[in-house]
Amino acid sequence: MSTDQKIPETRAETDLAAAFEGTRGALPGGAGVAAIRTEAFDAFRAHGLPHRRVEEWKYSDLRARLKNVPAFAPKRDAAAAGHALAALDDVYGDTGRHRIVIVDGHYHAELSDVDGLAGEGVTLRPLADALADEGEALMGLPEIARDDAAVGLNAIFCADGVDIRIEAGRTLSKPVEIVHALSAETPVATSERVVIRVGEGASARILENFLGGAEGSFSNTLTDIRAGDRAEITVARLQAEAAGTTHVGTAVLTMGAQTRVKLIGAGIGAGFARHQSFVSFTGEDSRADLLGITMVRAGQHVDQTLVVDHAVPNCESRELFKTVVGDGAKGIFQGKIIVRPHAQKTDGQMMTQSLLLSEDAEMALKPELEIFADDVQCAHGATSGEIDEDLLFYLRARGIPEDEARTLLVLAFLSEAVEEMGDETIVEAFEGRIGAWLAEGK
Structure with missing residues (x-):
């Protein structure tokens, strides 16, 4: 006898199933698109939202995160x-x-x-x-x-x-x-x-x-x-x-x-x-x-x-x-x-x-x-x-306050990836966001 049991459906999964049943007739696309939607919905009903037992999602348990799903x-x-x-x-x-x-x-x-x-x-x-x-x-x-x-x-x-x-x-x-x-x-x-x-x-x-x-x-x-x-x-x-x-x-x-x-x-x-x-x-x-x-x-x-x-x-x-x-x-x-x-x-x-x-x-x-x-x-x-405490000490030894020195090191760490884009518009906007995020944390 098999001991496999389906995991009980969560409130969020029930909300999503009800939303599809209520709107499927009004969703755009012809018969081919409808078949794709139905196939995806059947997979969702079989497996539910991704959770920690799904290898690709084991660090991000969406099933545990969503207590319910609001209306679309x-x-x-x-x-x-x-x-x-x-x-x-x-x-x-x-x-x-x-x-x-x-x-x-x-x-x-x-x-x-x-x-x-x-x-x-x-x-x-x-x-x-x-x-x-x-x-x-x-x-x-x-x-x-x-x-x-x-x-x-x-x-x-x-x-x-x-x-x-x-x-x-x-x-x-x-x-x-x-x-x-x-x-x-x-x-x-x-x-x-x-x-x-x-x-x-x-x-x-x-x-x-x-x-x-x-x-x-x-x-x-x-x-x-x-x-x-x-x-x-x-x-x-x-x-x-x-x-x-x-x-x-x-x-x-x-x-x-x-x-x-x-x-x-x-x-x-x-x-x-x-x-x-x-x-x-x-x-x-x-x-x-x-x-x-x-x-x-x-x-x-x-x-x-x-x-x-x-x-x-x-x-x-x-x-x-x-x-x-x-x-x-x-x-x-x-x-x-x-x-x-x-x-x-x-x-x-x-x-x-x-x-x-x-x-x-x-x-x-x-x-x-x-x-x-x-x-x-x-x-x-x-x-x-x-x-790196050595880099932090180096900056502080040159008169830079500790908080500012930490900010400079974090900005330099992240900016390496941003600057690889080679696009001035993107670099300036993203570095501005990084600076604002660091300022909020002070």
């Missing part, structure tokens, strides 16, 4: 959405950029620079329209991301977002900023999806910001970036939502041949956050620089998870992730490089470093290599420690 947010009118957006920080200040606005999970064309982007060869469509035209192709994702629990949850509920197409050969004159804004009045759930298709030989900078939120809000976002052959893109993702929110953000990056990508993710906000990136090399002679910074304190929990799939020969990946953990907080880094049997001449190098600012700070590190080819150069490394 309805779309606000333009005035209310604009008011919610105006109440949030402007991450990039006076920097010129094309802005795309998503408020409470819903794309607002009237608040977005549709005309300016069209002039640069960029087309925007609401996700619902794109799903109606090419839903199954749009919902399809690489193998390494397909079975992830958060990806499946997004597939069930994604009803809005935006499809962005950058024409082949275009070089955008200004960055494209995608703002994901949560209103602060009441807790909501969101499940938007952004698809970015970068044409062959195109060049673009994408700035994606996650801001705002009320206590108890739950956001589950997915950004699907498809870079064509010889494309060059820079992507900066900043998560700075309010402390009482739960954030799960997924970036899926698929690279063609001779493609160059720089991707940085910064985790600063939310009480519980998981940033996961799935990177697939599908064309030869491509390179990805994958960077991350995390800053947590006062009970925050932020998880940076990365999977890189080298499925073709002659590609390079460089991963550098930095984490600063303050009082009573927990940081996590999980990174995996996969080299497929035919992916000879792969060069993949991963490094993660963490800085613990107090005795009750906690850091979990799990770097992995899965190599099935023999002519490769791959390595990973992980370090964890406190502020």
